[in-house]
Amino acid sequence: MxxxxxxxTPGxxxxxxxxxHHLTxxxxxxxxxxxxxxxxxxDIFKSTTDHLRSLLQLPDDFQILxxxxxxxxxxxxIQNAVIEKSFHLVNGSFSKRFYEFSGELGKQAYKVEAGLGEGFYPANITVPSDAEIICLTHNETSTGVSMPEEDIHMFREKNKNALIYIDGVSSLPYPVLDYSKIDSLFFSVQKCFGLPAGLGVWIVNSKVIDRAExxxxxxxxxxxxxxxxxxxxxxxxHQTPETPNVLNIYLLGKVIEDMLHKGGASALRKETEAKAQMVYQYVERSSVFSNGVADARLRSQTTIVLNTTIAPGEVNNVLEPFNMAIGAGYGSKKESQIRIANFPAHSPEQMEALVKILETKLG
Amino acid sequence: MxxxxxxxTPGxxxxxxxxxHHLTxxxxxxxxxxxxxxxxxxDIFKSTTDHLRSLLQLPDDFQILxxxxxxxxxxxxIQNAVIEKSFHLVNGSFSKRFYEFSGELGKQAYKVEAGLGEGFYPANITVPSDAEIICLTHNETSTGVSMPEEDIHMFREKNKNALIYIDGVSSLPYPVLDYSKIDSLFFSVQKCFGLPAGLGVWIVNSKVIDRAExxxxxxxxxxxxxxxxxxxxxxxxHQTPETPNVLNIYLLGKVIEDMLHKGGASALRKETEAKAQMVYQYVERSSVFSNGVADARLRSQTTIVLNTTIAPGEVNNVLEPFNMAIGAGYGSKKESQIRIANFPAHSPEQMEALVKILETKLG
Structure with a gap:
């Protein structure tokens, strides 16, 4: 059927x-x-890697895996960098899970934690000097809290010896990162790249490689x-150690090629922000939804999380006749929040239609 | 194009x-x-798991992951079972790599090694009594050497405490295993299940689970x-910890459903053996190819490896106008052997055509 x-739904x-078309x-x-x-x-590996390098404007010092x-x-x-201690900012289920991995691998993990819907103010954060790596999440998918790029970039100066890793799972290629201020970033393809799940992409500079060696x-x-x-x-x-998800590596290259033809990352960013604005402006007028993230500066552009007075299941019942669905809140917010993915695959027309239906039907 | x-090619x-059709x-x-x-x-997870359980006639004590x-x-x-010592039979690149993983994870790995194209005679093998796990490869994809099921089953009696793992990567669902004589088996979907790569299936009994705990x-x-x-x-x-390769889990279920409709594993075995016979009988007559595996009892039914007096590239040049391709030998045998996959996706008609062309063109 x-x-x-x-x-x-956010991925x-x-x-x-x-x-x-590409799959056919x-x-x-x-x-x-x-x-x-x-x-x-x-040839596929090389082409996908070249296109991604171009989309993200990666310096030569960074490798794509x-x-x-x-x-x-x-x-x-964790395995490839930590002897004893890692450091994590934790403000949701995914950054928390990353933090827990360190302990499960027998390391000692430091964390600074913020409440759900809250973010971080790097000027107030001191990373212990013996932390070997600093793990930051650009966009916490569970709560819709982002870390502005300039906040990410602030960690380098005070922590010259630790390697800095950016979880860009649900935001790349949206953020504009200064590659001299980070050492590694990574994402999965089922979010902003609009592919079936089953592939993760890890980008590392030579310091990360040297550390593993x-x-x-x-x-x-x-x-x-x-x-x-x-x-x-x-x-x-241009190969992988094991037989990889060949089909997805191929599809990733093709989709990025299409993104490049449509103006690359800067065009994507502009469209993403315009679509996010549609939702955030509606929320100001809505009597049902309010912002899940209090600090406007930390609100995600790619995964918009809203408090709701109507259960997410009810919201989806309203959307059902219009053939649309939004995501429920995550974990403890399952019934009290909704999540709206705003990925490149969602057209401005679709987002406009969603907002119009929500406003007409729910106010 | x-x-x-x-x-x-063998996967x-x-x-x-x-x-x-299923992908569409x-x-x-x-x-x-x-x-x-x-x-x-x-529902997809449950359906795929049920179909696989049925195809392999798995006892309830075994879980599919x-x-x-x-x-x-x-x-x-290795991570989930070995404190100190693992035991491996090594007779090719893949069983060797499995053995090496143990050492790379800081364990001590015992091995009994056979030459390329050779197999094992369990009556002559003594597994050290402190080996915690025994790792056997049913079908070594690099050399085309199989371990008959009755040979696999011999390990249990003399080694009551060690857990027994069967690598069935390039043969499952072909082998008929006695599940009381093994503890775990696994495969990848791009071999006999005829799917795009990107999914591995691990089957474990409760002893394997208890050991991890x-x-x-x-x-x-x-x-x-x-x-x-x-x-x-x-x-x-009926879920996975991470976002998995959903599409492949779906496709695996659908393909197994089709296999079940065509008579299940016993029908597959019969067809596999008939196709293998076509090749092995031709080899007896051939002046170009000879068996890579000397002991007829150990010759694989699913990945047929032959010595060749003509370079594999030349063999493929001959096959090119007929729109067919075979695999080259593996590693050091790259130029002196060919490998012919005999998977369920290869029809008897296709195998017959391959053999006919090889015989007509090369003798």
């Missing part, structure tokens, strides 16, 4: 409009059949096939 | 004939868009999101 609903979410082409070209050691795969999910990347970050030299186990040295030994010839 | 070539390989349906139903916490996903690749499963096996209780780190307790805590409600 064909499903024509438009999903504003998995709507597929980028060209995915269906992939089947015709038998991309799901070819060997991951073949020339065809090497393909893993299975952002969740896996949390684990690989230093741990290995000390005799510390940093994993097996997905250690940085293992990933890099294959990436250098 | 459409590609109509038939690939006899990724031909997609199962119904995959294209999946797109129409927006399976790539739905949340991995939704009722729709829960979804990870990203068989390579990942090698790592998770015992390690955790001792304070040993067994990983993070993909520890057995974490995987099981979600599997119990």
């Amino acid at each position: 064909a499903n024509s609903k438009v999903y504003f 998995p979410s709507e597929l980028y409009p060209t995915v269906k 082409t992939a089947l015709d070209e038998k991309i799901g059949t070819i060997s991951h050691r073949s020339k065809t795969f090497i 393909y893993l299975s999910s952002a969740t896996e990347i949390w684990e690989r970050i 230093a741990l290995l030299k000390k005799g510390i186990s940093i994993g097996t096939y997905h250690t940085l040295p293992s990933l890099l030994s294959k990436a250098i010839s | 459409a590609n109509s070539k038939v690939y006899f 990724p390989s031909e997609l199962y004939p119904t995959v294209k 349906t999946a797109l129409d139903e927006k399976i790539g868009t739905i949340s991995h916490r939704s009722k729709t996903f829960i 979804y990870l990203s690749s068989a390579t990942e499963i090698w790592e998770r096996i 015992a390690l955790l209780k001792k304070g040993i780190s067994i990983g993070t999101y993909h520890t057995l307790p974490s995987l099981l805590s979600k599997a119990i409600s």
